[in-house]
Amino acid sequence: MRIRPLAALSVAALSAVLLAGCASPAEPDAEATPSATAAADLCDAQVESGEAVESVTIDGAVGEKSTATFTAPLEVTELQSTVIAEGSGDPVAAGDLISYALTAFSADTGEELGSFGYADSPALPQQISAENPLGQLLGCATPGTRVVAAFPPTTDESGAEVAGEVYIIDLLDVVPTAAWGEEQEPVDGMPTVELADDGQPSVTLPEGDIPTEFAKATLKEGDGDVVETGDTVLVQYQGVSWNTGEVFDESWGAAPFSFTVGSGVVQGFTDAVLGETVGSQVIAVLPPAVAYGEGEINDADLVGQTLVFVIDILAAQPAQ
Known part of the structure; x- marks a missing residue:
């Protein structure tokens, strides 16, 4: 299939899914x-x-x-x-x-x-x-x-x-621009999340040692298709550093982010959405091994940091 790129109107082409201006977990726009x-x-x-x-x-x-x-x-x-x-x-x-x-x-x-x-x-x-x-x-x-x-x-x-x-x-x-699924019971030991009227999350980290293992919990369970490897998904997300307590990146205020499950993002981000349903909101804790790697903590590239992502799954397109 060949459909003209609309370069004069957008950075995206209609021959692919039009998602002009999408942010990424590492590069907000x-x-x-x-x-x-x-x-x-x-x-x-x-x-x-x-x-x-x-x-x-x-x-x-x-x-x-x-x-x-x-x-x-x-x-x-x-x-x-x-x-x-x-x-x-x-x-x-x-x-x-x-x-x-x-x-x-x-x-x-x-x-x-x-x-x-x-x-x-x-x-x-x-x-x-x-x-x-x-x-x-x-x-x-x-x-x-x-x-x-x-x-x-x-x-x-x-x-x-x-x-x-x-x-x-x-x-x-x-x-919807935010997860619409049914709210689930909170999981002990996980960060808690409060939502603004537009769905933008605010994360509160629990006291205690920084986790060393990957963990995730479903905050809202959607009624859409199950996300599988190879799907292209559209999400809203917010990333918080457990080490600093600060938001380091988010799609809120910019544009939802799309990626292919299994590539293009850190492993823990894929693991967070894999097996979840469209319409769901998940929270995931990513130790360095499934985030940006072990090493001396560096705010510039997030090496050595444990990250928390709140992810709203808005849509999924099966692999062609």
Whole structure:
């Protein structure tokens, strides 16, 4: 499947799951936070309609993979988007996580280029803002909205020409930004957690010696799929050093973080989510052996420190 990278609109490409601005446990990205201006301008962010998108006929229902019919080659001179089916409920707001699906077609030939987000090819939610592609294509739409977008020809990173494209994009739903599972009984000896109204945790460490073994507990048990090795998961997290009692990193205030279970993060972070269900919140204690390694304690790289992570599991995409 080849779907155009939208480099002019986002650092992410629609050929992969769009997760522009994600933080990581070691590298928080404060710039990912939607600004107040972005929130105010989301309704105005949607690009205008035009002759190209208005000439496209769609066959199929919102939420189901559909076909786009138009006279090819379709001349597209600028980015266009038009609503062809309006949803219901509350409009999305900047910073919301949305689930969505799309199908792409070549403007030159009319052939289907690929799709994702439907039942046979689930995709992770994306945070929407006026500054990313979904905000510019959907604006402040309501769940159940379908738009048709058209993209002019461009060039890829190698300088090769990429033909114009037509997208069907369905806004499926708004996804919670914090764990929604059923609260569980606290586990003796584990740190305790209090939550702000938006779900941001605050960790209190128990007195006594710093633990030397990995441990985890489920604070909220979700009702979603079980997380397995190879899944790509979307989480909110906060990391606290047991040695200093300070928060050293978190996704809260930036953007949820995605990673592949079994790679890309320290072993203890994978162990914390493995076998848990979507919608759950877990707390995990990571000694250096499953965190950033043994050695002389160094605040800069967390070597030698025992870490506590509170992790909210928001979504999981099975390995393809």
